[in-house]
Amino acid sequence: MSDADPRPDHATGSRAGHRRRLDPRVRRDLILDQAARIVLEEGLSAVSMEGVGRAAGVSKALVYNYFPSKTLLLSELLVREYRSFRAKARAAADQAHDFENLIRTTTRAYLDHVATRGALIQRLLGEPLAAEAVRSVEGEGRQATVNFFGRAVEREFGLSAARADTVSDLLMGLTSAAGDHLIRVGGDLDEVENMVVEMILAALRQIADRTSEGGD
Structure with a gap:
């Protein structure tokens, strides 16, 4: 499973090429946390893979790496x-x-x-x-x-x-x-x-x- 993402890492505050890689389990929980926040604040229909990725500070492709749908x-x-x-x-x-x-x-x-x-x-x-x-x-x-x-x-x-x-x-x-x-x-x-x-x-x-x- 690749955890590479060229965008800034919102969880660590560092930049591409210099950021600390998160443990896959931590990254997975972070994605789930952001999905939960969206469900609570905006409703189930507001959840999208792109939106969850943006909230978690990762690409949509990386969200799909962890959750295929x-x-x-x-x-x-x-x-x-x-x-x-x-x-x-x-x-x-x-x-x-x-x-x-x-x-x-x-x-x-x-x-x-x-x-x-x-x-x-x-x-x-x-x-x-x-x-x-x-x-x-x-x-x-x-x-x-x-x-x-x-x-x-x-x-x-x-x-x-x-x-x-x-x-x-x-x-x-x-x-x-x-x-x-x-x-x-x-x-x-x-x-x-x-x-x-x-x-x-x-x-x-x-x-x-x-x-x-x-x-x-």
Whole structure:
């Protein structure tokens, strides 16, 4: 992959022939960052390979070196956003010291991500091929998340593995709905977080009580 570009490098401030070459991964992220900025500030329809290159301080040809099409560029941007959230959620889960704190910290990580990046994600999902590209990645990640929370629910409430997984999968929809609410309506982040955590814990306790009493 060639990273040669005769134009001034806006990222480094140096001139052709004297500029420091960026690591390809850094250059790739810079291009994606500029694409994200354009989507947020001007909308999805304003994204062009030439415009992204100009914003990133590189030629259109170099943008095509990294992303062979605009669709692939937008797809990669959406996948990056999803993986960024996954990394934040894992970090939040690693810091949890009990089950309630696990639910609270991971819920907050999701809502924070929605509050800061939700508008970008929603706009990118408006590109059908980009949305399709993230679907398989999201599916794998969701199953891993269901398994993780399923084991935590199983330990905390004594449910069977199958029931714990089902409950975890359903309750993840509640967190997603809270994120959608923030995007559409807005609201106080702390209040929404508290509502979600209270509803999740109440649902789990009720299911655990019914299970211990021999209910379905």
